[in-house]
Amino acid sequence: MIFKIVSVDSLIIYFGNSIDEKISQNVKKAYFCIKNLTLEGIIEIIPSYTSIFISYDIFKYDYESLKSLLEKNINLDLDLILDEKIITIDVYYGKEVGFDLEKISLEKNLSIENIISLHSNKIYDVYAIGFLPAFAYLGKVDEKIAVPRVSTPRKIVPKGSVAIADFQTAIYPQQSPGGWNIIGKTAFEPFDKKLENLSVLNIGNKVKFNPISKEQFLKQGGIL
Numbered sequence: 001m002i003f004k005i006v007s008v009d010s011l012i013i014y015f016g017n018s019i020d021e022k023i024s025q026n027v028k029k030a031y032f033c034i035k036n037l038t039l040e041g042i043i044e045i046i047p048s049y050t051s052i053f054i055s056y057d058i059f060k061y062d063y064e065s066l067k068s069l070l071e072k073n074i075n076l077d078l079d080l081i082l083d084e085k086i087i088t089i090d091v092y093y094g095k096e097v098g099f100d101l102e103k104i105s106l107e108k109n110l111s112i113e114n115i116i117s118l119h120s121n122k123i124y125d126v127y128a129i130g131f132l133p134a135f136a137y138l139g140k141v142d143e144k145i146a147v148p149r150v151s152t153p154r155k156i157v158p159k160g161s162v163a164i165a166d167f168q169t170a171i172y173p174q175q176s177p178g179g180w181n182i183i184g185k186t187a188f189e190p191f192d193k194k195l196e197n198l199s200v201l202n203i204g205n206k207v208k209f210n211p212i213s214k215e216q217f218l219k220q221g222g223i224l
Contacts, residue, residue, distance in 0.1 A: 001030070001074065003067045009043075010055040011063055013070070019049050019139055019167060024127055026076050027052060028204050033074045047203050048128040049137070086123060086206045089171070089188045091162050092217035093119075096224055097185035104147055104164075104181060118142045119183060120209040124169060126201050134173040134191035134199035138207050141167050153179035160185045160222065162209070173199075187220040 002014040013030065016023035031047040034054070041060025046053040056066055093116045095101055101112050108115070124138035141164055149165045154177060157163070161172045163180035172178060173191045190200045201207065218224070 001071070001076075003070075005063050006053065009058045010053065011066065012054070013052045013074075014050060015052075016050045019127075021125075023050055024125060027127075029076050029078060030074045031203060033078070034070065037073055039069075046128075046130065048130070049139070086208055087201065088208045088210050089186055090212045090216065090220065091120065091184040091186045091209045092212055092214055092222060093162075093184040094214055094217075094224075097158075097161070098183045100147075100150065100181040101183050104145060104183065107147060108145060110144065115145050115183065116211055118145050119164070119169065120211050122208075124207045124209075126203055126205045126207065127168075128203065129197060129199050129201070132173055132176055134201070135170060136190060136199065136201040136207070138169045139167055141169050143167070147181050149179040150181060153177055157182065158185065158223075160187060162186055185217070185222060185224075187217060187222040 004012050004014065006012050015026045015030070027047050027050065031045065031052055034045055034052070041057035043055040043057060093101065095112070101115060104115055105112050119141070122142060126136050127139055128137045129135065130137065145164065146167045147164055157172050157176055157178035159172060159175045161182045162184040163170055163172065163178070163182050165180040170180065171186060171188065171190055191198055192200050
């Protein structure tokens, strides 16, 4: 673990510098260790692929005191029972909602059916929540369909769009601008204002995408 000062009231802990299963597990373990401390004065704890960002009350801690406390209480050798339940999410991979399917098909020399199969046959880890409330970063996408962000971000990405960027995949929980490649759409609702972190998907969960027909998608309340 490497601790760094971000600002007068925040720090970041680094566990590595690549998207890696071992690094991800260490991030998860450290995150749950910190959460279980229920420390007064901790304002925000934000895990990502390789790090954890923490903001805190400067009247409760300074950088050195909080760093010392966390170093003593984060145990990466601890066998934590993580919430690794698999959440299955139905997706309609039609071209009228998967705006970038044909582009990816040409770039990767794959049929659209192959793209759908490669995307839906994997089980993804929830690595982080961010960008938008309930926007879950999922990984890793099969390298055969890993594509960079689009050259010109869209001003509007419809709510429920399922997308790929590099080795990541995600669901847009609300309509917003975005630069990811759109390959499908879901009626699944990841945002829940009744939850503490506003997200149905949490760090430690796993996600499996399930291809469905247009008729099934519309029956579930999906909008084309």
